Amino acid sequence: MTEALELKSRLKDKGVFLAGGTDLVVGVAKGRLSVEHWIDLSGVPGLSYVREEGEELAIGPLATHAMLERSAFAPALAQAARTVGGPAIRNRGTIAGNLGTASPAGDVSVALLALDARIALVGSHGSRSVPIRDFFVGPGKTRIAHDELIQEVRIRRSADSAFLKLGKRQSVAIALVSAAVVRQRDGRVAIALGSVGPTPLRAARAEAHLALAGLAPEAIGEAASLVRAEVTPIDDHRASAEYRRAVSGVLVRRLLEQLAASSKPESPARA
Amino acid sequence: MSDIRVSEAAPTSGAPVGRSATRSDARDKVTGKTAYGGDRAVSQECLHAHVLRAAHPHAIVRRIETGPALADPDVVAVFTGKDVPGTNLHGMIRRDQELLATSRVRYCGDAVALVVARTRQAAERASKLVVVDYEPLPGVFTIAEALAPDAAAIHPEGNILGRQRIRKGDALAAMAEADVVVETEFSTQSVDHAFLDTEAGVAYLEGEVLTIEAAGQWVHEEARLLALALGLPFERVRIIQPPTGGAFGGREDLGIQLYLGLAALLTGQRVELAYSRAESMIARHKRHPIHIRYRFGARRDGTLVAAVVEVQADEGAYASTGKAVLRKAASHATGPYRVPNVHVDVTGVFTNNNPTGAMRGFGASQIAIAYEGAMDKLAAALGMDRVELRRRNLLLPGDAVTTSQILPVVSAQECMSAALERIGWEGRSYETPAPHLKRGYGLSVVCFGLGYGDGFPDASRARVRFTDGDRLEVYTGAVEVGQGLVQMAAQVAAQAVGVTIDRVDVILADTARTPEAGSSSATRQTFFTGSAVRKAGVELRHQLLDIVGTLLPVHPDELDLADDACFERADPTRRVPLSAILQEGRRRGYPLEAEAIFEPRTICQDDAGQSVRAFVTYLFASHAAEVLVDVETGEVQVQRIVAVHDLGKAINPLAAEGQIEGGVVQGIGMALMEEVVRQRGRLLNPNFTDYIVPTAMDVPEIIPVILENPDPIGPFGARGVGEPPLIGTPPAILGAIHDAIGVQIGQTPATAERVWRALQQAPGR
Numbered sequence A: 001m002t003e004a005l006e007l008k009s010r011l012k013d014k015g016v017f018l019a020g021g022t023d024l025v026v027g028v029a030k031g032r033l034s035v036e037h038w039i040d041l042s043g044v045p046g047l048s049y050v051r052e053e054g055e056e057l058a059i060g061p062l063a064t065h066a067m068l069e070r071s072a073f074a075p076a077l078a079q080a081a082r083t084v085g086g087p088a089i090r091n092r093g094t095i096a097g098n099l100g101t102a103s104p105a106g107d108v109s110v111a112l113l114a115l116d117a118r119i120a121l122v123g124s125h126g127s128r129s130v131p132i133r134d135f136f137v138g139p140g141k142t143r144i145a146h147d148e149l150i151q152e153v154r155i156r157r158s159a160d161s162a163f164l165k166l167g168k169r170q171s172v173a174i175a176l177v178s179a180a181v182v183r184q185r186d187g188r189v190a191i192a193l194g195s196v197g198p199t200p201l202r203a204a205r206a207e208a209h210l211a212l213a214g215l216a217p218e219a220i221g222e223a224a225s226l227v228r229a230e231v232t233p234i235d236d237h238r239a240s241a242e243y244r245r246a247v248s249g250v251l252v253r254r255l256l257e258q259l260a261a262s263s264k265p266e267s268p269a270r271a
Numbered sequence B: 001m002s003d004i005r006v007s008e009a010a011p012t013s014g015a016p017v018g019r020s021a022t023r024s025d026a027r028d029k030v031t032g033k034t035a036y037g038g039d040r041a042v043s044q045e046c047l048h049a050h051v052l053r054a055a056h057p058h059a060i061v062r063r064i065e066t067g068p069a070l071a072d073p074d075v076v077a078v079f080t081g082k083d084v085p086g087t088n089l090h091g092m093i094r095r096d097q098e099l100l101a102t103s104r105v106r107y108c109g110d111a112v113a114l115v116v117a118r119t120r121q122a123a124e125r126a127s128k129l130v131v132v133d134y135e136p137l138p139g140v141f142t143i144a145e146a147l148a149p150d151a152a153a154i155h156p157e158g159n160i161l162g163r164q165r166i167r168k169g170d171a172l173a174a175m176a177e178a179d180v181v182v183e184t185e186f187s188t189q190s191v192d193h194a195f196l197d198t199e200a201g202v203a204y205l206e207g208e209v210l211t212i213e214a215a216g217q218w219v220h221e222e223a224r225l226l227a228l229a230l231g232l233p234f235e236r237v238r239i240i241q242p243p244t245g246g247a248f249g250g251r252e253d254l255g256i257q258l259y260l261g262l263a264a265l266l267t268g269q270r271v272e273l274a275y276s277r278a279e280s281m282i283a284r285h286k287r288h289p290i291h292i293r294y295r296f297g298a299r300r301d302g303t304l305v306a307a308v309v310e311v312q313a314d315e316g317a318y319a320s321t322g323k324a325v326l327r328k329a330a331s332h333a334t335g336p337y338r339v340p341n342v343h344v345d346v347t348g349v350f351t352n353n354n355p356t357g358a359m360r361g362f363g364a365s366q367i368a369i370a371y372e373g374a375m376d377k378l379a380a381a382l383g384m385d386r387v388e389l390r391r392r393n394l395l396l397p398g399d400a401v402t403t404s405q406i407l408p409v410v411s412a413q414e415c416m417s418a419a420l421e422r423i424g425w426e427g428r429s430y431e432t433p434a435p436h437l438k439r440g441y442g443l444s445v446v447c448f449g450l451g452y453g454d455g456f457p458d459a460s461r462a463r464v465r466f467t468d469g470d471r472l473e474v475y476t477g478a479v480e481v482g483q484g485l486v487q488m489a490a491q492v493a494a495q496a497v498g499v500t501i502d503r504v505d506v507i508l509a510d511t512a513r514t515p516e517a518g519s520s521s522a523t524r525q526t527f528f529t530g531s532a533v534r535k536a537g538v539e540l541r542h543q544l545l546d547i548v549g550t551l552l553p554v555h556p557d558e559l560d561l562a563d564d565a566c567f568e569r570a571d572p573t574r575r576v577p578l579s580a581i582l583q584e585g586r587r588r589g590y591p592l593e594a595e596a597i598f599e600p601r602t603i604c605q606d607d608a609g610q611s612v613r614a615f616v617t618y619l620f621a622s623h624a625a626e627v628l629v630d631v632e633t634g635e636v637q638v639q640r641i642v643a644v645h646d647l648g649k650a651i652n653p654l655a656a657e658g659q660i661e662g663g664v665v666q667g668i669g670m671a672l673m674e675e676v677v678r679q680r681g682r683l684l685n686p687n688f689t690d691y692i693v694p695t696a697m698d699v700p701e702i703i704p705v706i707l708e709n710p711d712p713i714g715p716f717g718a719r720g721v722g723e724p725p726l727i728g729t730p731p732a733i734l735g736a737i738h739d740a741i742g743v744q745i746g747q748t749p750a751t752a753e754r755v756w757r758a759l760q761q762a763p764g765r
């Protein structure tokens, strides 16, 4: 690890961390990227784990989607990981790579955003922890400094969570829209969406509405229409903005209905 | 056929024909051993070529400067159209495309220069240094733009490639008198063949002979066209087909062979060339996007009285096989239905898009979407059951298709009944797991004329011979592109001669070693090459029986040959093994080889689109589909597809089922997701990230059903299977969506967004 960080601070922008390579290698092959020096993290021991530590889940940067898929800690995370690419991609692609790519369509990133993940970064000057809400800056841009790498990702236990994605086919599909919802143990509900803005985004107004109104059917309907208004999708050759907006509302409504149904047996979700 | 003599063994159980034997090429393909064109290219030291493609979809080429590229020390040569020794022209039907453009480019895939270098990287790098001085011209990218009075002319004669029509009875008058008239419109998309291995191969000189190893679909015709383009006599060109990962019509037009050939001819050295997926998609022709306006007129009882069909097709920049596609769309315009009055107008229009040409279905696939969509609409308008309406109008034995040809086998009704039964149509349930999901069922019945048809010369020749090691060799110029031809030929030969399948070796597609067999396209090779192999095999069988006649005091009629032995029918224990027969034959000077040609005739459609024999034979098929539609997102999930095909005889049932399943999957792609997207002639999705083909997860349960009403001409009653499995699939799926949501989707692919939009716009919402 020290060696990797040393290399990086020496090479600066000329050195690129390589995890599973499913974004990087494709980018190089297509001529979108040119890489002078690879810093292959696969040789660094102890970076590939998914570990429950009391009320938290600690995830190593090289944990693959296949590993995340098998974790029952947060259903939204496992469900998101399950929709990434196909089996080969899930066996190679990693959580840090998904965050590092900072695609607005990063499925695992969307789930982590709803789960309020904290991202531990380590650099030559020490470590720091960045809340995921501050992590994404724009398409392909994050708060990782040029001499830093993602050391760990942590999420807290939640009451329930779920993820849905609409793609152009059933697997190996880039999200046209994806969404994750989380019910915290204090009853607050978080909503994140992918492919409807320059980065994965949180639906703050819808969340605020639910904080007051709970998960009653009318509240869910209202939250879905707030989501439609707050997303900022674009038209491209994959789908129109209008359609993405509409589907955002549909996915969020379905997810919230799922949360409401699973929280039924208990009394109102307010803490 | 009358010219096949007596004593041919009809296939019985356990016989070579009808057996689901494992394909001889399966193991190597599955284990990755097979060396495809691109694998061969890297096996030896050679030069590397790269094609520079047009920077504009429509432009005049003023000047090409190769100097800067030649300055690269790794570059061996840079060729332009001026360097091409022959006509520099190619095209399957009309030679209208330059190998390297000298004065004009008409789409983004046009080639302007060919760089040959010591490494692939250098060839690619140097191609960017070639300076082409273009004068961009206004382009036309839609049919409407191409037909506008002030449209830029893409070819000297204008923007219309051709028209095809059918005038049968008086359709306009009959339509006016019909009790009920329905009209529907469909637009189909640009579809890519998306085969596994992109174009790749090698070329070299063997003495005077220019030899090219690259995959096509018809090696002999490719050699002829290449000889013309490069100015060589035919005998100085040799084409060898390497193992091939699919073709689907996409390898019918020449392309890579020309560049390989030119580079090897002019440098005198071994050269390799391989297209990237992007280049493959940008350069290659596509399936015709067409717009169809379809009207059916019927009596109140559902009997069809007239069809009026207008079709406009985007031909793209060059003719390719477009005219034949248009003719096929016209001749199949009413599918398997009996319609006394038919009026069809098909127009093909040049644009600055990819040329359009052959792809599995060949015009018949697009038109099937329209006639089945119109049937569903008619049923709704009449308040009649969809099945009942079809039953009333499907062809019966003795009926003629739209072109007036009377068919010996008409199994449309039988196919439909089988499809309905297998999907459980009567007891079908519309229950769904959630209110936003709607279930629907669709049905299609299609017919398809196989072979080139329309009087086009269509023949296959095959040779069979015994080697000194007692192996049976089959020589055919036909190409194996994954469809299973190699196994078909082996099983037919084994059956015809009377040997075991394992004894047969099939030698394919090499213009220097194998006889002309026509193309692997048009669902024709089982019928054509299967027949040629069978004829040659029967000839050889008679040699064997004659030899046995010299050994046993028995009349040949009382003898039979099977499983590597000749035996008496009355007493099969009295037998002579094959090795003894061959030994005796050699001693007596028998050739122990035979060659045969199969060349059934067809007659071109007249001005009214009529011909008593436009195609050698027709296949019938029926598909039933079950889908779930999410009415909030528009997403469609296919749940089940039943695909019933009357193959006449399945030479290898397992392989035939595989072809049916593959065709269904490709049909799902066309129905729901595949679409080449262009913006003013430039492809926006020349890659498999954005050109979406079905994955294993998108493939539902497919139930293939094979019917075997024997064909009177085909080998052992076989017709073929190639294209119909695709053709029947999109109309069944679209019909199922219509059934589920009550709205007909008029544009393919029926993506989630299109279905959603159609629901938003539907009346009553």
Ligand SMILES: Cc1cc2nc3c(=O)[nH]c(=O)nc-3n(C[C@H](O)[C@H](O)[C@H](O)COP(=O)(O)OP(=O)(O)OC[C@H]3O[C@@H](n4cnc5c(N)ncnc54)[C@H](O)[C@@H]3O)c2cc1C
Pocket: A016, A017, A018, A019, A020, A021, A022, A023, A024, A025, A026, A041, A061, A083, A084, A085, A086, A089, A092, A093, A094, A095, A096, A097, A098, A099, A100, A101, A105, A106, A107, A108, A144, A148, A149, A150, A151, A172, A173, A174, A175
């Ligand atoms: C066919 C295909 C299908 C795909 N489908 C999906 C999909 O459905 N959903 C989806 O979200 N993604 C998909 N992807 C994208 C990709 O697989 C994921 O984003 C994956 O998580 C990337 O992980 P990786 O380990 O391969 O990253 P890499 O390619 O190795 O790296 C990606 C980026 O992250 C940086 N990086 C890696 N590790 C660190 C670290 N520890 N610290 C700092 N920076 C780091 C790299 O420098 C690089 O910039 C697909 C890709 C392919 C090729």
